[in-house]
Amino acid sequence: MSVVQELIPFNSACDDFIAGRYILADVKLTSLMKLISNDEKLADIVSSALKNYDFDKNFKNSIIDEENNMQIVLPTDDMQIIAYVFNLLYRFDNKIIKFYDFIGKYFLKPNETSGNEFQNFANAVIIPFKEAINNTYSKRHIIVDTNEYQNNYYNKIKGQIKLILADLDNYKLKMSDKEEFTMLLNALYSASDKNDKKTVFSLMIGLDYFTRYNKKLRNCYFAIEDCFNVN
Numbered sequence: 001m002s003v004v005q006e007l008i009p010f011n012s013a014c015d016d017f018i019a020g021r022y023i024l025a026d027v028k029l030t031s032l033m034k035l036i037s038n039d040e041k042l043a044d045i046v047s048s049a050l051k052n053y054d055f056d057k058n059f060k061n062s063i064i065d066e067e068n069n070m071q072i073v074l075p076t077d078d079m080q081i082i083a084y085v086f087n088l089l090y091r092f093d094n095k096i097i098k099f100y101d102f103i104g105k106y107f108l109k110p111n112e113t114s115g116n117e118f119q120n121f122a123n124a125v126i127i128p129f130k131e132a133i134n135n136t137y138s139k140r141h142i143i144v145d146t147n148e149y150q151n152n153y154y155n156k157i158k159g160q161i162k163l164i165l166a167d168l169d170n171y172k173l174k175m176s177d178k179e180e181f182t183m184l185l186n187a188l189y190s191a192s193d194k195n196d197k198k199t200v201f202s203l204m205i206g207l208d209y210f211t212r213y214n215k216k217l218r219n220c221y222f223a224i225e226d227c228f229n230v231n
């Protein structure tokens with residue numbers, strides 16, 4: 001099954017909301033949230049985005065006041081968009097924030113009639129969320145059918161890991177961090193050597209977590225991630 005096929009249920013749920021009726025929006029948001037929580041790969045992406053994410057701080061920073069007309073501006077980074085919007089949808093779904101009051105306050109533009117706020121919200125929030133999920137999912141869960149293609153990117157990963165390990169001392173890591181990072185890289189090398197797709201992607205998520213909080217190693221993660229882009 002291709003990435004596009006795997007994302008059909010999620011994309012359909014987003015499109016159903018975007019094209020839906022104002023009065024049923026809360027029901028469709030609940031359906032979207034259930035779909036995300038029940039899909040292991042989507043849940044992994046969201047979990048990664050949410051790690052140490054401060055929604056309250058980012059929400060305050062997202063509000064702009066244009067002559068007393070309060071508006072919401074989303075971040076531009078895909079993972080930030082995912083974390084922001086998922087937090088927002090979670091609060092809607094659990095009645096922490098009243099959905100209809102919220103969109104009326106932040107998404108009804110001056111001189112617009114009531115009802116337009118729903119479509120404005122869908123365009124400004126749900127569409128970027130859908131695109132961010134699709135972008136991130138495609139990077140993390142490249143599904144291919146041919147052994148030749150798989151061998152190409154598995155071999156590139158193994159080669160990149162060898163380069164990183166050879167240069168690791170230059171990063172001047174704490175011993176505990178060096179040992180943990182080396183263990184992750186060796187496990188990824190072994191999984192790549194076996195063409196073990198499931199384990200490779202699981203370890204990529206682990207490396208993503210690790211390098212987000214060991215920022216001097218972040219370029220190492222990106223170098224390995226680039227191996228999936230086989231021409």
